[in-house]
Amino acid sequence: MWKWIHKFGSPRSFYEISENYLPWLSGVALSTIVLGSVWGLLFVPGDYQQGDTVRIMYMHVPASILAQSSYLMMATAAAIFLIWRIKLADVAVQAMAPIGASITLLALITGSIWGKPMWGTWWVWDARLTSTLVLFFLFVGIMALRSAMENRESAGRATAILAVIGVINLPIIKFSVDWWNTLHQPASFTLSEKPAMPVEMWLPLLVMVIGFYLFFFTVLIMRMQAEILRREYRSDWVLQRVKQNVVG
Amino acid sequence: MWLVKQMQFESLAEFIQMGGHGAFVFSVYIISAVVLIVNVILPLRQKRRFFADQAERQKRVMREQS
Numbered sequence: 010m011w012k013w014i015h016k017f018g019s020p021r022s023f024y025e026i027s028e029n030y031l032p033w034l035s036g037v038a039l040s041t042i043v044l045g046s047v048w049g050l051l052f053v054p055g056d057y058q059q060g061d062t063v064r065i066m067y068m069h070v071p072a073s074i075l076a077q078s079s080y081l082m083m084a085t086a087a088a089i090f091l092i093w094r095i096k097l098a099d100v101a102v103q104a105m106a107p108i109g110a111s112i113t114l115l116a117l118i119t120g121s122i123w124g125k126p127m128w129g130t131w132w133v134w135d136a137r138l139t140s141t142l143v144l145f146f147l148f149v150g151i152m153a154l155r156s157a158m159e160n161r162e163s164a165g166r167a168t169a170i171l172a173v174i175g176v177i178n179l180p181i182i183k184f185s186v187d188w189w190n191t192l193h194q195p196a197s198f199t200l201s202e203k204p205a206m207p208v209e210m211w212l213p214l215l216v217m218v219i220g221f222y223l224f225f226f227t228v229l230i231m232r233m234q235a236e237i238l239r240r241e242y243r244s245d246w247v248l249q250r251v252k253q254n255v256v257g
Numbered sequence: 258m259w260l261v262k263q264m265q266f267e268s269l270a271e272f273i274q275m276g277g278h279g280a281f282v283f284s285v286y287i288i289s290a291v292v293l294i295v296n297v298i299l300p301l302r303q304k305r306r307f308f309a310d311q312a313e314r315q316k317r318v319m320r321e322q323s
Contacts (some may be wrong), residue, residue, distance in 0.1 A: 042293070046286065051264050051272070061275040064282050068289040108296060115292045119285045126281050225292060231300035236306050251311040 018095045020237040021246050027230045035227045041220035048213035058209075062126050067214060071221035073141070076113040077151075078180060079105055079225060080144060083151075084176045087169035099165040100240070102172060103155060104232035106226060110148035110158040117141060128192050136185035137193035140178060147175040161240075 049067030056063035083105040090098035120138070121131045132138065151168050158164035186195040241247050266272040275282045 038295045050286065051266065054265060060278065062278045062281060064275070065285045068285050072289070101296065107299075111292050111296055115289060118288055122281050122285050122288075126278055150298060186321075224296075228296045231297070231304070235303040235307065238304065242307075242311060247311075248315070251308060251315060254308045255315070257313045 018097050020097055020100065020241055021244070023097055024234055024237050028232065030098065031227070031230055031234075034223060034230070038220060038223035038227045041216060041223055045213055045217035045220050049217065053210055053213055059127060062123060063210075065119060065123040067217050069116065069123055071213060071217045072112055072116040072119060074218055075221045076116045076141070076144060076224055077182060078222075079109040079112060080147070080172075080175070081179060083109060084172045089174035090165060090169045091173065099169070100233050100236050101229070102151075102165070102169060104229055104236055106148050106151045106155075106168075108228055110145060110152065110234065112221075112225070113141065113145040113148060117145060124192075133192055135191040135193065136189040137182065137191050140182040142187050143178055144182060147171075147178060151175075 045067060047063050053064065053067075055061045083102055086098045086101040089095055090102060092130065116137075120141075124133075125131050151171055154171060155164045155168045158167060185191060186193055238247055238250075273279050273283075
């Protein structure tokens with residue numbers, strides 16, 4: 010198994026293997042998101058309380074779920090880098106931070122736009138919203154910390170440590186709706202219980218959540234590939250590719 | 258497709274109105290599309306620029322050698 014990790018964990022083989030899967034992955038991601046969006050916009054019945062604003066859910070909920078789990082994935086990669094010094098894990102941390110930041114921002118913006126017609130306000134300083142804002146600042150802080158440090162090795166370690174410490178925020182977001190009084194409704198989607206909405210509403214939501222995850226892995230691979238090239242620009246296999254690229 | 262019984266809107270105008278919340282619903286979908294597209298464009302540009310820069314660098318090295 011260690012041999013396998015060593016092989017796949019090398020930036021070069023990651024680049025070469027992921028290159029084969031990327032067109033498929035991106036194609037499936039795009040079609041899933043288009044399917045989910047059309048479904049959510051045109052075919053889902055309006056909610057009896059929220060009317061057509063419920064269609065905002067098909068962007069807001071997937072973005073929010075992905076915002077949190079992308080942080081968890083980033084922190085996992087950071088821990089792997091700290092423990093086993095696998096360089097590819099550091100590349101993954103670096104690539105996930107800006108994607109996570111943008112998705113968290115999307116969750117905040119779409120939530121705010123949904124809040125205005127439903128709650129009558131764009132923003133409240135309650136636990137769910139504030140802890141999600143903290144999540145956004147964590148992502149941005151991790152990006153800033155890396156760009157502030159000259160040495161790649163120590164920048165990698167410092168950002169990895171910050172990423173791991175920031176995991177404390179995740180249970181706070183998760184349980185904020187139970188621990189404190191908040192305008193935000195509790196999760197209507199859990200792994201253990203039946204969804205609190207009819208199938209014609211949650212099925213397209215599930216499609217969108219899957220689409221957002223596929224999208225995340227697509228852009229993650231794209232970013233990791235670009236970063237691997239940048240880090241290994243002197244190695245033979247990259248030089249070879251540059252030559253091919255000039256000819257082709 | 259038993260699930261997709263029918264479209265929820267009678268006309269395009271009704272679709273755009275979204276029961277009076279069109280501005281909220283469509284701004285969410287437009288902003289989401291922009292965020293997703295930017296996420297795709299940035300690494301594509303980064304990669305393209307890398308190959309352009311490196312090709313330039315290789316040419317320079319070859320010129321200096323000859």
